[in-house]
Amino acid sequence: MTPAAPRDCAEASSTPKSRAPVSADIRLLGIATEHLARLGPKRVTVVAVAAEAGMTHANVYRYFPSKDALLDAVAGRWLRDVETRLAGIADAPDPADDKIERLLVALAALQRDALTSEPNLFAVHLDATVAARPIARRHRVRLRSLVERVVEEGITSGIFSARDRERAIAYIFDASYRFTHPLAIQHDADVPHDLIEARFGAVIHAIQRVLRAGVL
Amino acid sequence: MTPAAPRDCAEASSTPKSRAPVSADIRLLGIATEHLARLGPKRVTVVAVAAEAGMTHANVYRYFPSKDALLDAVAGRWLRDVETRLAGIADAPDPADDKIERLLVALAALQRDALTSEPNLFAVHLDATVAARPIARRHRVRLRSLVERVVEEGITSGIFSARDRERAIAYIFDASYRFTHPLAIQHDADVPHDLIEARFGAVIHAIQRVLRAGVL
DNA sequence: AAAATGACAGCTTTCGATTTCTGTCATTGC
């Protein structure tokens, strides 16, 4: 069962260029994504991923420096997708306070969705976050710059009146930590959504008030 | 080394009543506390605790229904101590907004101290919290009532003007989660204290403003 | 009757041996 011969597979033949225009690293990423979803990070093996890609496991190391780097790359692709969606919110022509709300709500919702629909992917994300691995640090930096943009815009448009932008940004992340940090999201995975949303709503409302009042 | 014969021990002889006025359950609790600190929850054994108390392990089950219950009782004693210190703050004749600040700061500090000086005790506390075991739920209830008292007092004294008390209390816990929840405290165990305190200060300041403004 | 015990079943941990996996490298094929 689960034959190891991918030769006659519909999407890729044994010769790399024949039908699939995807480069080897992207193909490996796709296979690793599927293995991760099915087996979890612990049971994913470089050997099996390589075999499904029709190559020796040694060759995988030409594209990814380690198994962890491969799994982080899988998570990284999802994180990029999350950031893209959030950027859509941050770039919309809405008032800054609305955008902060939508940004935080979306960040929480996307992660909750991942936790339920792709628990293994979420586990890698969580692990990378807790261990502060590069993939997570870079995600944080980009998240921060999204929030920064909105805060900046809020200040110049007069909606927000924070004195210290850095302080304001840190405050936004700290105050919303309860509902946006992967650790917290996993912790109340089985708390009813509407209960969470009600409480998150109160916190967001408070954040907006504080930013408008410029108490930082 | 570490002889297993507690007979000639200075604090307790083989006959329970001779010199030590502590009841058997308290003595077990003390021994378990020391074992936990030294070995960690995983390596504590009911057999060893019983042996040091001069009884058979089966007899321990007369006083504690399970090993986990014994360890939770050890953590529970510490939690009670924390609550007592916090009650001292809540009962002081200070303005309610000051008391909220001192309460939250003390809650964070006591846990950070425990994390460094009694990591195994903290581990049990954290585990009980994440698993929502009775010991942690009861602690949460008592913490909540402390905060409730202060909020109540703030409202009647006119310092706070929250409409919905329940909502205000939930908000306080949610907004301070980043700095008071054991999960978060463990997560940034190695972040410099002064950095944490600066950011916590901003969050507390915001909480006070929100409570005074009565935005909830 | 209350306190404690020995003996026991079942589960978990430990340990050592074996297999599998990760990561490296010299070499081959194109």
Place this chain on the structure above:
DNA sequence: GCAATGACAGAAATCGAAAGCTGTCATTTT
């Protein structure tokens, strides 16, 4: 010269057997 490989060392997972621990209970002790 780039892509890929086979072979290898060291680390880690796996497995089965042995040991230890948890929790229960009938019985003994006081």
